[in-house]
Structures are given as structure tokens and as C-alpha cells.
Amino acid sequence: MAIRLPSHLHRARSGILHFRIAIPPDLRIHFKTREIYRSLRTANVREAATTAQALSHALKQLFSQIRTGTMSEQKKTPPGPLGGLDLGLIMEFHFDTVTPTKKTVRFQTEPHDTPEMVSAALAAINGTAGAGTKERKKSTPLFSELIEDYKRDRLAAGKWTSKTQDENLAVYKLCLTIIGDLPIGDIGDDQALTYVETLKKLPANMNKMPAYRGKTISEVIALNPAPMATRTINKSLERISSLFKFATLKPKYDLRYNPFSGRSLNESDGQQREPFTNDELARLFGAAEHTQRQYTTAYSYWLPLMGLLTGARLNELCQLHLSDFEVVGGIDCINIKDAGEGQRLKNKNARRLVPIHDKLIEVGLIRYVNRLRAQGHERLFPTLKLTDEGYGKMPSRWFGKFRERCGILEKHTKVFHSFRHTFISTLLDNDVEETAIAPIVGHDGKLITGQVYWNVKDAVKRKPTVERFQPHPDVWNLVPKFEDVEITGE
Known part of the structure; x- marks a missing residue:
């Protein structure tokens, strides 16, 4: 009732x-x-x-x-x-x-x-009422108008793909529903807090679930659903904050400050991504694919190894061109960039030179690259198709199922990105300075020209840092060389 x-x-x-x-x-x-x-x-x-x-x-x-x-x-x-x-x-x-x-x-x-x-x-x-007064304060544009202006600006600048547009507009629409279509000048700390407090009570993918379809925010909350992950909330807050940062730069909106800035939640609740333990790595590399030496795709062999030994993100690896494999100063390297067709990076710091780990060379990565070149291919994983999510959509789905099959069931904390966390955290545990790790993994290392340019000295300096990461022998002994495996599905 x-x-x-x-x-x-x-x-x-x-x-x-x-x-x-x-x-x-x-x-x-x-x-x-x-x-x-x-x-x-x-x-x-x-x-x-x-x-x-x-x-x-x-x-x-x-x-x-x-x-x-x-x-x-x-x-x-x-x-x-x-x-x-x-x-x-x-x-x-x-x-x-x-x-x-x-x-x-x-x-x-x-x-x-x-x-x-x-x-x-x-x-x-x-x-x-009446004819109005000169003293009356002029109303600022509505929230919905800001959204339309920002969308137009991002699309004109080529900053959004269709996927990015859909994701951002879904976040903006939910925020609009929560706080109302208010004049921008009326949106302040109270509205930002209302948005955060409400978001913490809502489930992930609310509009995609039949149980919540057609229901108001209050009705959904009354069902006491499992709340979305803190990381998901923070992504939404980043998107809203970017929208209002845009408004602060436009006189039209007369916005003195960004009320959504600095409101990210503390992820100490265990929902942040975590590195894999040696036991979990042993389960991943001791799976049937490795023991039987049979893989349905080449990427199901290479991606876990490359993620572990380069610290690169999934899509950065999936979109590699063969031309991105270079020899610099006598060092075999991967040049991670966004210059090729379909290549996208998270930010400008992600453009970087990564020396190839000796263990990747040992299992045959350079030999695999040379074989593909001889066959006339242009990309490292030629069977992957470009989607709105980049080249990593199918590998991401594959790894999610593979991880669960290996008994690693933590959906939000143990994902492919955990290979990157393993690489970085192991180097930090080995007393490697953050400034040495940053240019290898694409973090902001407070560099100047190194964020965009590199030279032959970088490869020589970065190679020892990469080699400081060494997988446990009990894990590495499970990995076969590429020449010893069979790709059954390509």
C-alpha cells in the first residue's frame, strides 16, 4: 500500500x-x-x-x-x-x-x-507571475541542456566513440533522474551528495534487468538490491565530474565550481582489483589448455603470458600491430601507441616503450611475430574483430569464463587486469622505484618529454626493470613453448 x-x-x-x-x-x-x-x-x-x-x-x-x-x-x-x-x-x-x-x-x-x-x-x-522585475536573477540553462551541449562538443572533437557516447549518456540520464532537470546554477553540494547516496543503493546494469524495468528509483531501492561495485560508482562520478568541469569553463552556465569533483569513494571495501597470488597463477597456467598443449585461439595462449610479463592492459595487447614490435638500441621492444588503425589508449601516458621480457622471448613471442609477418598478417591477433569496445571484447569474455573454470570466482577483484597489478606490485615489493615502473606501465611518472617521446636509451634503461619481475618457478614450469602447442580453433 x-x-x-x-x-x-x-x-x-x-x-x-x-x-x-x-x-x-x-x-x-x-x-x-x-x-x-x-x-x-x-x-x-x-x-x-x-x-x-x-x-x-x-x-x-x-x-x-x-x-x-x-x-x-x-x-x-x-x-x-x-x-x-x-x-x-x-x-x-x-x-x-x-x-x-x-x-x-x-x-x-x-x-x-x-x-x-x-x-x-x-x-x-x-x-x-506578472511582468517580472529588473532585479530578478537570470536562470541558468537546465541540466539536460548541458548534457546536449557536452555531447555535441565531444562528438565534434572526436573524443567519443559510439560506445563511449552510450556509456556516458546512460550515466547522465540516471543522474538527471536522481536530482531532477534543475538549472545548472541550482546544482550544488546537496545535489551531488544526493546523487552519491542514491547511487550507493542501486544495482549495476539496472536498466538491463527485467526485475527493475519500468520502476522508479525509489521502487528499485525498496527491493534492497545488491549494490553496484565501488569501482563502478567511481567511474560514474568521473563521468559526471567531467561534464560539470566542462560547464565551469563556459560562461553560459555561470557555474562557480564543480560540485561533483573529488567525490570518489574509498575502495578499501575490497572491491578494487587485486593481484593474482602464486597459487592462483598456478591454477591459471596449470589449466587443461597448458597441460594438454591445446588452445582454441592464439590469444588464449599469449594474452595471460603477455599480461603477466609486460603489465599491459588487455586492449593494449589485443590491438597490437606487428609493426609495433621493434628493436631499439639492440633491445626487443613493444611500442604501445595509438597510431594504427583501431588503436586507442586510455590517456597520453599510455604511449610507451616496453622492453620484451626474456621469458616471453624464451617461449617464442618474437618467433611467433616473425611467422605472422611471413604469412602476410599485419596484426598480432588477426582473428580479433574491432568493436565499440576495441579489440578486447571477445578475449575479455573468454578470460572471464576461463578464470571461473580455474576456480577463481571473485568477479570484481580478480580479472585480466590483475596480471597488471601482479606485475606492478611485485616490482614494488622488490624495491623498484615508482618512477622506474611508471614509464613501463603507462602511469604518470612526472616526466616531461618522456610522456610522448622516447629514445634508444629508454630501452636500455627499462630492460633491467622489466627483468626484475620473475614469476615463481612453480608457475613458470607449467608454461610450454609456443612451438610445442596446437591452436585448434583458427
């Missing part, structure tokens, strides 16, 4: 409460709207009821005064509860000199005297 809300309160689909009062039919000639409806910026019924009661009382007194014509052209503060809130609200009532029966109502608010929540509600009247 639905809970009945106090008078003049209405809960939007986002869960936020709104003040709502109808303009009496006999007074609508004085207004440009049939009702006053504005967000109270809270989902708490007790807080909203107090504000709604004060607004209702003041407006009903105003309606009565309009009918009786008792208001003079002198400015008056409204009596009763509204005046007691010290809102600084000024109301003026005029008789038109040409048409004496026509009354004009004007409202003027003083923001420095007005609590934000009530001020926003009264601003609705300011924009709909």
Missing part, C-alpha cells in the same frame, strides 16, 4: 519531493501558469513537509489578498510562518492603470537572506 504524502507534496520518479499547489481558477488571469511546482531538493518527507507547509500558508494568504485587494503598492513581507523563516521575500501588488480590474503580482527574492531550498521554490513564482 502506498504511503500518503502530506498536503502539497509530490514525489518525482527520482525520489525527490516537490512542492505543488494549484492556482485557484479565479486567479489564473494574474499568472502565466495553472500551478506552482518546484523541487524541494530532498527526499526526506519531514524536511519537505516543513517547507511545504510554510509555502502553502504564505501562498494561500497571497491568494486571499489578491481577491480582497488589500495589498497596497507598498512592499510588504508576508506574515505568518513564511515571515518567521526570515526569507527576505518581498511581494508587490499593483492595479493596472489602464484596466483597474487587472491585478499584477510581483515577487523578488534576496538570495543572501533566503534558505536555498525555499528560495528555489519561490523562484518559480518569480518567473510566472
Whole structure:
């Protein structure tokens, strides 16, 4: 059974409460709207009821005064509860000199005297009653308009793929639903906190699950679903923060600061990605594929090895061209870049030179590359198709199932990216300086030209750092050479 809300309160689909009062039919000639409806910026019924009661009382007194014509052209503060809130609200009532029966109502608010929540509600009247005033503050564009402007800017600059666009717009739409389509100037810390608090109660992929389809935010939360991972929340916050950072740079929005900046949650709850243990690596490299020396694809052999011994991200490896394998200063290297067809990187720091680990050379990586070149191929994994998610979509799905088959069931914390964490954390445990690791794994190492350019000295300097990572013998002894394996599915 639905809970009945106090008078003049209405809960939007986002869960936020709104003040709502109808303009009496006999007074609508004085207004440009049939009702006053504005967000109270809270989902708490007790807080909203107090504000709604004060607004209702003041407006009903105003309606009565309009009918009786008792208001003079002198400015008056409204009596009763509204005046007691010290809102600084000024109301003026005029008789038109040409048409004496026509009354004009004007409202003027003083923001420095007005609590934000009530001020926003009264601003609705300011924009709909009478002819307006010079003192009235110009409203900023709506949240929805900012989204459209940002989308247009990103697409024009070529910053978004179709997948990136869909992901970002889904995040923006959810935020719009939670806090409402407010003027940008009215969105501040309260709205940002409401967004974070609500997001922490919602499930991942809410719109894709039949159980939640068609339900309001409040109805979904009432089902007490398993909340989305902290990492997913933080990704959403990054996207919203980028949107509002864009707004702070545009005079059109008159936004003094980014209310969503710095709100990432602490991932100390165990949901961050973790490195693989030696036992888990032994299970991965001791799977049937390795023991039987049979693999359905070449990438199912190479990707775990390359992820472990280079620290590279999955898509960085999947999109490699054979031309990215170079000899620099006598050192075999992988030049990770985004210059080739279909190649994309996370950021500018991701462009880097990675010396190839001796153990990868030992099992046959250079020989495999040379074989592909002789066959006329251009890419390291020629069977992979480019999708909106890059070349890594199918390998990512394969590894998820492979990992579970090996008994590693932690969905969010133990993923392909854990090879990268293993590489980095092992080097750190071996007292390798972060500044030496950063240019190899594509982190910001506070370098200047090294973020974009490299020279022959880099390969010579980075090779010893790469070699400081050594897999445990019990793990490495499970790995066959590439010449000893059979690829059955290509």
C-alpha cells in the first residue's frame, strides 16, 4: 500500500519531493501558469513537509489578498510562518492603470537572506507571475541542456566513440533522474551528495534487468538490491565530474565550481582489483589448455603470458600491430601507441616503450611475430574483430569464463587486469622505484618529454626493470613453448 504524502507534496520518479499547489481558477488571469511546482531538493518527507507547509500558508494568504485587494503598492513581507523563516521575500501588488480590474503580482527574492531550498521554490513564482522585475536573477540553462551541449562538443572533437557516447549518456540520464532537470546554477553540494547516496543503493546494469524495468528509483531501492561495485560508482562520478568541469569553463552556465569533483569513494571495501597470488597463477597456467598443449585461439595462449610479463592492459595487447614490435638500441621492444588503425589508449601516458621480457622471448613471442609477418598478417591477433569496445571484447569474455573454470570466482577483484597489478606490485615489493615502473606501465611518472617521446636509451634503461619481475618457478614450469602447442580453433 502506498504511503500518503502530506498536503502539497509530490514525489518525482527520482525520489525527490516537490512542492505543488494549484492556482485557484479565479486567479489564473494574474499568472502565466495553472500551478506552482518546484523541487524541494530532498527526499526526506519531514524536511519537505516543513517547507511545504510554510509555502502553502504564505501562498494561500497571497491568494486571499489578491481577491480582497488589500495589498497596497507598498512592499510588504508576508506574515505568518513564511515571515518567521526570515526569507527576505518581498511581494508587490499593483492595479493596472489602464484596466483597474487587472491585478499584477510581483515577487523578488534576496538570495543572501533566503534558505536555498525555499528560495528555489519561490523562484518559480518569480518567473510566472506578472511582468517580472529588473532585479530578478537570470536562470541558468537546465541540466539536460548541458548534457546536449557536452555531447555535441565531444562528438565534434572526436573524443567519443559510439560506445563511449552510450556509456556516458546512460550515466547522465540516471543522474538527471536522481536530482531532477534543475538549472545548472541550482546544482550544488546537496545535489551531488544526493546523487552519491542514491547511487550507493542501486544495482549495476539496472536498466538491463527485467526485475527493475519500468520502476522508479525509489521502487528499485525498496527491493534492497545488491549494490553496484565501488569501482563502478567511481567511474560514474568521473563521468559526471567531467561534464560539470566542462560547464565551469563556459560562461553560459555561470557555474562557480564543480560540485561533483573529488567525490570518489574509498575502495578499501575490497572491491578494487587485486593481484593474482602464486597459487592462483598456478591454477591459471596449470589449466587443461597448458597441460594438454591445446588452445582454441592464439590469444588464449599469449594474452595471460603477455599480461603477466609486460603489465599491459588487455586492449593494449589485443590491438597490437606487428609493426609495433621493434628493436631499439639492440633491445626487443613493444611500442604501445595509438597510431594504427583501431588503436586507442586510455590517456597520453599510455604511449610507451616496453622492453620484451626474456621469458616471453624464451617461449617464442618474437618467433611467433616473425611467422605472422611471413604469412602476410599485419596484426598480432588477426582473428580479433574491432568493436565499440576495441579489440578486447571477445578475449575479455573468454578470460572471464576461463578464470571461473580455474576456480577463481571473485568477479570484481580478480580479472585480466590483475596480471597488471601482479606485475606492478611485485616490482614494488622488490624495491623498484615508482618512477622506474611508471614509464613501463603507462602511469604518470612526472616526466616531461618522456610522456610522448622516447629514445634508444629508454630501452636500455627499462630492460633491467622489466627483468626484475620473475614469476615463481612453480608457475613458470607449467608454461610450454609456443612451438610445442596446437591452436585448434583458427
